[in-house]
Amino acid sequence: MIRILLGLILSLGLVLSAPVSAQDNSPNPPNDRTSTGGAQNLQDILDRQNQKRIDDQFRRDATGAEEGAPAIDQLGTLGGASDSDIWRAYRYGSADVRVSGGGDVAKTVMQSGGMWWLKFRATTLHTLMTYSIIGILVLLALFYLIRGKIRISGGKTGRKVIRFKAVERLGHWTLAISFILLALTGLFTLFGRQIILPLLGREAFSTMAIAAKWIHNNVAWAFIIGLVMIFVFWVKDNFPDKTDIKWIAQGGGIFNKNLHPPAKKFNAGQKVIFWSVVIFGTSVSVTGVSLLFPFQIPLFGHTFEILNAMGLPQLVGFGELNTALTPQEDMQFAHVWHALLAGLLIVIVIAHIYIGSVGMEGAFSAVGTGEVEEQWAREHHSLWVEQVLAEERAAPKDAQEV
Incomplete structure (x- = not known):
């Protein structure tokens, strides 16, 4: 019975962790994103629809930069980060979220997984x-x-x-x-x-x-x-x-x-x-x-x-x-x-x-x-x-x- 329970735990992990980690481990050919300036392209969208693993590092890293257009005032530019960059950082957990209470749980602003x-x-x-x-x-x-x-x-x-x-x-x-x-x-x-x-x-x-x-x-x-x-x-x-x-x-x-x-x-x-x-x-x-x-x-x-x-x-x-x-x-x-x-x-x-x-x-x-x-x-x-x-x-x- 212990083996059955262990097998069930393993099966759960394999089946349910797929959407979080990797649905399809088959290697994909390198995706050339030069035509989109490094942004996602049609191939990325098709791979996600087919539940394939994609290298989304290009999106994880696109969270703005300290250098860039300087912030002038409240009505001015956002500097080197746009709204989409900020929300992307929230999604991938790379944003510097600070909370007064609640610990790591409260720091998770967005959990698309x-x-x-x-x-x-x-x-x-x-x-x-x-x-x-x-x-x-x-x-x-x-x-x-x-x-x-x-x-x-x-x-x-x-x-x-x-x-x-x-x-x-x-x-x-x-x-x-x-x-x-x-x-x-x-x-x-x-x-x-x-x-x-x-x-x-x-x-x-x-x-x-x-x-x-x-x-x-x-x-x-x-x-x-x-x-x-x-x-x-x-x-x-x-x-x-x-x-x-x-x-x-x-x-x-x-x-x-x-x-x-x-x-x-x-x-x-x-x-x-x-x-x-x-x-x-x-x-x-x-x-x-x-x-x-x-x-x-x-x-x-x-x-x-x-x-x-x-x-x-x-x-x-x-x-x-x-x-x-x-x-x-x-x-x-x-x-x-x-x-x-x-x-x-x-x-x-x-x-x-x-x-x-x-x-x-x-x-x-x-x-x-x-x-x-x-x-x-x-x-x-x-x-x-x-x-x-x-x-x-x-x-x-x-x-x-x-």
């Missing part, structure tokens, strides 16, 4: 989130129509086995409820302007947006607490072992009503969900805290330095990632990474909710009452229930009565 983030959020992110959520819902509906509800195939015994203690269920529901609230408010923030605003109007949307922001920012702490709780309670039972190989080879018995591969307390599918929630949830939490405290916890400049040092971007032919990120750019990367992983978690959790409710008979009681039907346990977690029953039989009678 943020346009890629705005476009990505308004188009690509919307598309990915929409198709992912609709896609998983359609797949689950089709699976239910074809397979139906996974029933307890053997005769019910009427005996109950304790699966999760009260404190374990508290951790699960703290995480689950907080995640649902975060997912709903996050989706509202992403799609609200396009869907809710036209339907309810500006005033109603404004009230809902303020409430969604407050819920999202504060419920996040409950999510982090729940994440820590379930990790502490269940990590020891979620390490992969050889029984998972057989479970995966038999498809978990999902497609065969009479097949029940052996499993311990958690089967291979549950382990995948557990580690996905732990790893992706941790990453979402870290970027979320970074967004809660803007510009205080920069993450991606240092992350890209590590990837460059490991040689991963160079290995796939992208060259070194841009590490000289402005505070605004670092926040934009944090937002995109936060949203992408949150979307992935939403898809995973939707599948988890399905199998734990309408998809499988007897599954919900495990986190509902904490007890499961013994036959359900034998069919889905046979190795675990055998161990539990053996421990009960070996326990002193006095302890069993207590």
Whole structure:
């Protein structure tokens, strides 16, 4: 899972740093700008439209000169710098900006690199989130129509086995409820302007947006607490072992009503969900805290330095990632990474909710009452229930009565 997370970070850097650093690394022939007196020409415009890397040093350096026409008075000349020169210096960060407070963040007067983030959020992110959520819902509906509800195939015994203690269920529901609230408010923030605003109007949307922001920012702490709780309670039972190989080879018995591969307390599918929630949830939490405290916890400049040092971007032919990120750019990367992983978690959790409710008979009681039907346990977690029953039989009678 660590490799997957690292690969996702690398992919994000490679894809999203392209507009900031280099979209196309193919070498371009030298561009002769003598006909325009050193200014940009048609070839520069075409190269930018084709997302090619251009040498814009000629523009970066064109920020005026101290020598030139002298400034006479307020109505006279600007000396050696024109308005376009000044704004160009702002754009490329070469202007001598002085602020009384706010540090480097306040010194960024113009950040044209943020346009890629705005476009990505308004188009690509919307598309990915929409198709992912609709896609998983359609797949689950089709699976239910074809397979139906996974029933307890053997005769019910009427005996109950304790699966999760009260404190374990508290951790699960703290995480689950907080995640649902975060997912709903996050989706509202992403799609609200396009869907809710036209339907309810500006005033109603404004009230809902303020409430969604407050819920999202504060419920996040409950999510982090729940994440820590379930990790502490269940990590020891979620390490992969050889029984998972057989479970995966038999498809978990999902497609065969009479097949029940052996499993311990958690089967291979549950382990995948557990580690996905732990790893992706941790990453979402870290970027979320970074967004809660803007510009205080920069993450991606240092992350890209590590990837460059490991040689991963160079290995796939992208060259070194841009590490000289402005505070605004670092926040934009944090937002995109936060949203992408949150979307992935939403898809995973939707599948988890399905199998734990309408998809499988007897599954919900495990986190509902904490007890499961013994036959359900034998069919889905046979190795675990055998161990539990053996421990009960070996326990002193006095302890069993207590």
